[in-house]
Amino acid sequence: MQEKERAKQRAKELVSQMTVEEMASQLRYDAPAIERLGIPAYNWWNEGLHGVARAGTATVFPQAIGLAATFDTQLIHRTADIIATEARAKYNAAVKEGDRDIYKGLTLWSPNINIFRDPRWGRGHETYGEDPFLTAALGVAFVKGLQGDGEYLKCAACAKHFAVHSGPEALRHEFDAQASEKDMEETYLPAFKELVTKAGVEGVMGAYNRVNGEPACASPSLQKRLRGEWKFDGYFVSDCWAIRDFHEHHMVTKTAPESAALAIKNGCDLNCGNTYLHLLTALREGLIEEADIRQAAERVMTTRFRLGLFDRTEYDNIPYSVVACEEHREAALQAARESMVLLKNNGILPLKASEKVAVIGPNADSRDVLLGNYNGTPKKYTTVLEGIYERVGMERVLYSQGCHLYKEKVENLAMVQDRLSEAVTTAKESDVVILCLGLDAGLEGEEGDAGNAYASGDKADLELPAAQRKLLDAILAVGKPVIVVSMTGSAINLSRAQKSADAVIQAWYPGGEGGRAVAELIYGDYSPSGKLPVTFYAKTDDLPPFTDYSMKNRTYRYFQGTPLYPFGFGLSYTTFTYEACIREHCLYVKVANTGNMDSGEVVQVYAENRLCGFTRIFIPAGTVQTTSFPLEEMNLKTEKRLLVGGIGYQPEKLLSISLY
Structure with missing residues (x-):
């Protein structure tokens, strides 16, 4: 926390030396150099969904949906740490060659923690699936792995796309996603909240669509949750060219300066796109104040300080050979x-x-x-x-x-x-x-x-x-x-x-x-x-x-029908038996491998109709492993029983444990 406060203070001091034109220039994803202040050019746009993307050779992990199928938070953390290591190595090498192009920076616009609510959505494979609990747990592990636990951020993760975003792709620039308060609380917001409050994610990206009538990249309602209730203090970036949609497709504004003003006054610090080229016009027209630009500039510069981009860091010597x-x-x-x-x-x-x-x-x-x-x-x-x-x-x-x-x-x-x-x-x-x-x-x-x-x-x-x-x-x-x-x-x-x-x-x-x-x-x-x-x-x-x-x-x-294969389902080459009990405010689960082959197993716990706990364990053939789940971490409400097993959400086949 102290390093974050130092970064904020340094950012405030640096921005105080900028002209308003210079401040506005730093709110573009392709921020230019300010040579008189020793600020090099920086391109914010980089991707690291399942490996450093779009910049040549890198380790390519399974796509995010495949990573989700592991149900393995430790593996996800290690994956993200490797991605960050390679991103640092590639950044170090690029900077030595004077290359500050797109896909070369340390602000990775990952993970995608939208809920895969409909299998027709084309981008669903970028996500961790349909369950908010699983998505949150894997997302937290990914963010922590990507950002590290050093004095500086190893890389800056970004939770996207905030929020209520899962198609249709063809309509995303004009679509208004209507979601009830119940669905917002139970489905669309929990993972974002967890990444902010538990993982300290440095960035959040807004979605293209509107959410209950408000453009996601300029939504007072969403910002109230994000910066108000959850105390997010990182940088907020628009999806790419999403602010242009305000006046071209959503029709909530009439001009580019009006769109830029609406976005920056509602919490969008950085523009992936070019609409913030109109910020100075918006300022001249009285649509915004200089303080709006200054606040956004301080936030984005804080992230650059947190990454150590103006200092020597423990990551500077990561060699290219690790890639x-x-x-x-x-x-x-x-x-x-x-x-x-x-x-x-x-x-x-x-x-x-x-x-x-x-x-x-x-x-x-x-x-x-x-x-x-x-x-x-x-x-x-x-x-x-x-x-x-x-x-x-x-x-x-x-x-x-x-x-x-x-x-x-x-x-x-x-x-x-x-x-x-x-x-x-x-x-x-x-x-x-x-x-x-x-x-x-x-x-x-x-x-x-x-x-x-x-x-x-x-x-x-x-x-x-x-x-x-x-x-x-x-x-x-x-x-x-x-x-x-x-x-x-x-x-x-x-x-x-x-x-x-x-x-x-x-x-x-x-x-x-x-x-x-x-x-x-x-x-x-x-x-x-x-x-x-x-x-x-x-x-x-x-x-x-x-x-x-x-x-x-x-x-x-x-779902009220019969699925072809249920959530959480997956067979093995061996067989398992389960026993479970509750004592001292904890669920204890004993799993025996009764077959002839060593195997991993994913223990799943459902609070009646929702996943509330899981862990991956490895059980050699003929042995038994016991794992535990504190009840206080399950966010239990009015549920009367827990369902335990490794065969997915098949209530009639799972072990039922009474909570009373």
Whole structure:
């Protein structure tokens, strides 16, 4: 706390020496140098969602939704610490070369802690899933790992997008997300509150949309929560070009100076975009006061002081050699292993290495599917096909792309389904098929990403592309054992695979060498232990309209139907038994590994219909582990019982513990 107060005082003293023009210039994301005061140029815009992004080589961890499937706060903390280490190394190297460009700074606009309320949302894979408790816990761990515990911030984390933001992407510049007070308190705000009050997150980014009529980047109601109730004292940044939307799309202002004035007077310190070029005009027109500009300048300069950008720090000597080093890549591989979710297994897994396998599908040898979005460039790629080659040798593997990821043919001059006969042949020639289906970040992502539905980023429904559905049917019809590997960042309809395939694996976007983790799982080098951070629904018809922000009939907490796979679900290669009791204001859970394989397990505790505790433990075969959960940390209200287990939210199958 003392270092923060010193940083505030130093910022105040430095800003006092600036002209109003200079102060205003520092409120742009691409802040120019002020040479007379010894202030170098600084570009605030950098990304670190699952690795340092968009600036060349870096360790690429599984996409955030995959990290969420680990349910492992320690792993998330270590992941973020590695990201910060590499960000510092790249920053140190860039500054030595006089490079202060975008994606080179230490203010990382991560994590994305919006709630993945609807599986159609294209950016949902950037989040930690649908549950506020899980999102908050993983988000706190990520922020603490990214910012470190030294005298200076290692990097500055940023909680985004504040708040009530989860599509539709095509409407985000004009959309008004209407949320009840109940849903605000129970769903949309808790994670942001936790990151501010428990993790001390340095930055918060506003969303594009309006929230209950107010633009999120200029919302008195949201700022009352953020700076009033939660005492946030970091910097607030707009989403990129969101302030321009005030007058161009939301129509809450008429001019750019009016938009700039509305934003800065309602707590937005930094503009990702160019609307703050109009701040001086707003000042001349009497729309704002110099004190508004000064306050924002002091806040952003405080962050730069907290990062040690004007001092020597303990991070200055981090060498470039740490970037994508073996230790970091091994950590990413371990994260991928923990993220894998086994959804079905009729006994076929793990495979024997002696069997001849056909590896088929558009994602089998895809590098793109490893990466997700907001990604760096891996030092080494390992696709699923390459991972299987490494594990059993090329001679025992047949390969066919099977189909294009989403088009009806691979070669432009060919007939439709031009890879289908090859795929069927390889299946017939094999003992077992590994069928790699799914999407990639070009099909589900942010507005404007190439290849997605109408450039909106969202999915139209929960179905695989038509070409892949035809491929799945054709391969199942061959009659050989089929293992479906689903590589997506969101829930899709896997009903056909669940009914007819022999095994189903949800592999997400698993990072640079994620294909190795898939191969290791298939051949039993480790037991799967990932759990679903989202509900998998059977069809879109089960859901309310995408634009409806009410939580009614959404996520496991409010869904009234029968899910295909429940939140928290995930199988193992071993078996577990649970015992639980409450004593001395604490829930004690004893888990026995009754199978023949060492395995991780995620112990989940639900207060009737909401997750209120979880922990990941490792249990060698034939042994017992006991873990505990203080009741006071569960925020218990009127609930009468706790539900305990590792099989996800399936109340009738979980251990029920009375609270009275």
